[in-house]
Amino acid sequence: xxxxxxxxxxxxxxxxxxxxxxxxxxxxxxxxxxxxxxxxxxxxxxxxxxxxxxxxxxxxxxxxxxxxxxxxxxxxxxxxxxxxxxxxxxxxxxxxxxxxxxxxxxxxxxxxxxxxxxxxxxxxxxxxxxxxxxxxxxxxxxxxxxxxxxxxxxxxxxxxxxxxxxxxxxxxxxxxxxxxxxxxxxxxxxxxxxxxxxxxxxxxxxxxxxxxxxxxxxxxxxxxxxxxxxxxxxxxxxxxxxxxxxxxxxxxxxxx
Numbered sequence: 001x002x003x004x005x006x007x008x009x010x011x012x013x014x015x016x017x018x019x020x021x022x023x024x025x026x027x028x029x030x031x032x033x034x035x036x037x038x039x040x041x042x043x044x045x046x047x048x049x050x051x052x053x054x055x056x057x058x059x060x061x062x063x064x065x066x067x068x069x070x071x072x073x074x075x076x077x078x079x080x081x082x083x084x085x086x087x088x089x090x091x092x093x094x095x096x097x098x099x100x101x102x103x104x105x106x107x108x109x110x111x112x113x114x115x116x117x118x119x120x121x122x123x124x125x126x127x128x129x130x131x132x133x134x135x136x137x138x139x140x141x142x143x144x145x146x147x148x149x150x151x152x153x154x155x156x157x158x159x160x161x162x163x164x165x166x167x168x169x170x171x172x173x174x175x176x177x178x179x180x181x182x183x184x185x186x187x188x189x190x191x192x193x194x195x196x197x198x199x200x201x202x203x204x205x206x207x208x209x210x211x212x213x214x215x216x217x218x219x220x221x222x223x224x225x226x227x228x229x230x231x232x233x234x235x236x237x238x239x240x241x242x243x244x245x246x247x248x249x250x251x252x253x254x255x256x
Contacts, residue, residue: 002127002129005132007054008114008125008127010054011051011055011102012100012116014047014050015050015118016116019046019085020119024094028041029092039089040068040088041085043085044067044088045068045084047084047100048066051066051080051082051084052066061078062076062104065208066081066082067084077107078104081101081102081103081110082102083101083213085098086098086187086209086210087099087158087187096117096119096120097184097185097188099116099117099188100114100115100116101114101115101210102114102213103214105212105234109234110212110215110216110233112128112216113126113216114217115188115191115217117191121136122191124191124194124217125217126217129220131194131216131218133195142195142221143221144193144221144222144243146244147244148244149250150178150251151177151178153199153200154180154181154197154198154199155175155181155182155198155200155201156182156185156189156192156200157181157185157203160172162203162204171202171204173255174255177250177254178200187213190214190218191214191217193218193241195221196243198243199243200243201241204239208234210236211236212234215233224242224244225239225242226239226240227240228252240252
């Protein structure tokens with residue numbers, strides 16, 4: 001099914017109405033972990049409620065799986081996957097490298113998705129006929145760049161400190177081979193890959209709500225996104241996204 005772009009804009013606007021008034025403002029931060037730090041704010045919860053309400057109103061038969069409020073209508077073949085604020089650590093630090101992620105899976109495969117960054121006024125989305133951008137500078141189609149050599153590539157990851165020692169060693173091999181590594185990007189890295197600004201994104205330990213929305217954006221911009229084992233990325237885990245198949249293959253060889 002084709003999701004109207006206007007619906008993507010509507011979800012982005014509904015979430016922004018809850019996140020933007022709370023960004024760079026004092027607010028309570030809760031920790032979801034008894035050991036470690038996994039922050040959640042009222043902005044996360046309020047944005048997810050707003051998105052869920054819009055989906056339920058427009059597609060009442062569809063399932064919904066959100067980071068903050070779990071799964072409903074799990075028997076539906078169509079399921080919306082929501083991360084109301086991907087990059088909550090950036091959000092609570094006042095850094096605009098966070099975004100609202102909403103993706104649609106049909107039969108377990110991601111077919112449409114969006115990343116909205118309301119502070120910068122940007123929307124990256126894909127609904128089945130190509131990836132698109134709306135924001136400063138005007139609307140345009142998204143296309144990855146044609147980088148094929150690791151030595152020419154820009155690589156992003158949120159932080160290699162999140163990797164266990166084995167995966168950190170694999171990641172370090174790729175980082176040593178690229179031209180420019182950058183940290184702290186969360187979902188924004190995948191949007192930049194689709195926009196032709198960076199070439200590789202490598203992350204570990206992702207949940208489905210961290211990645212499902214971004215799969216169609218990367219793929220419909222011409223990129224490649226898989227697990228480190230080469231499988232589909234919808235279930236999360238260890239993820240690699242690349243601008244070209246050739247670059248993906250070379251990075252995968254080092255990850256192995």
